[in-house]
Amino acid sequence: MVIDKGTKSQFLKDVTGEFARMRNLKIEMEDMESVINKDKTEEWVSLWYKQVTTTKDGKVDTIQLYNDFKLKDGKVQGMSEYVQHPMKK
Numbered sequence: 001m002v003i004d005k006g007t008k009s010q011f012l013k014d015v016t017g018e019f020a021r022m023r024n025l026k027i028e029m030e031d032m033e034s035v036i037n038k039d040k041t042e043e044w045v046s047l048w049y050k051q052v053t054t055t056k057d058g059k060v061d062t063i064q065l066y067n068d069f070k071l072k073d074g075k076v077q078g079m080s081e082y083v084q085h086p087m088k089k
Contacts, residue, residue: 021055021056022053022054022055022056023054023055023056023058024052024053024054025051025052025053025054026051026052026053027049027050027051027052028049028050028051028052029047029048029049030048030049030050031047031048032045032046032047032048033045033046034046042070042072043070043071043072044068044069044070044071045068045069045071046066046067046068046069047065047066047067047069048064048065048066049064049065050062050063050064050065051063051065061085062085062086063083063084063085063086064083064084064085064086065081065082065083065084066081066082067079067080067081067082068080068081
């Protein structure tokens with residue numbers, strides 16, 4: 001799924017479509033960190049986690065994710081997401 005700059009309603013539509021294809025979603029948090037820059041003008045929250053999904057037809061997929069959220073006044077102003085499939089054995 002690719003979410004580009006857009007409206008809140010488009011974001012919710014895209015996310016809802018992704019969840020509609022899933023039977024199960026499991027998130028295993030690995031780490032998180034909140035960072036505020038020195039002059040206190042920016043706040044970022046970083047998340048590292050593993051996501052295991054099962055589609056309605058039974059296909060299981062595991063991915064490692066890293067998210068950066070930029071916050072302002074308690075609201076998300078931006079997000080970057082990096083995804084990696086585990087290496088095959």
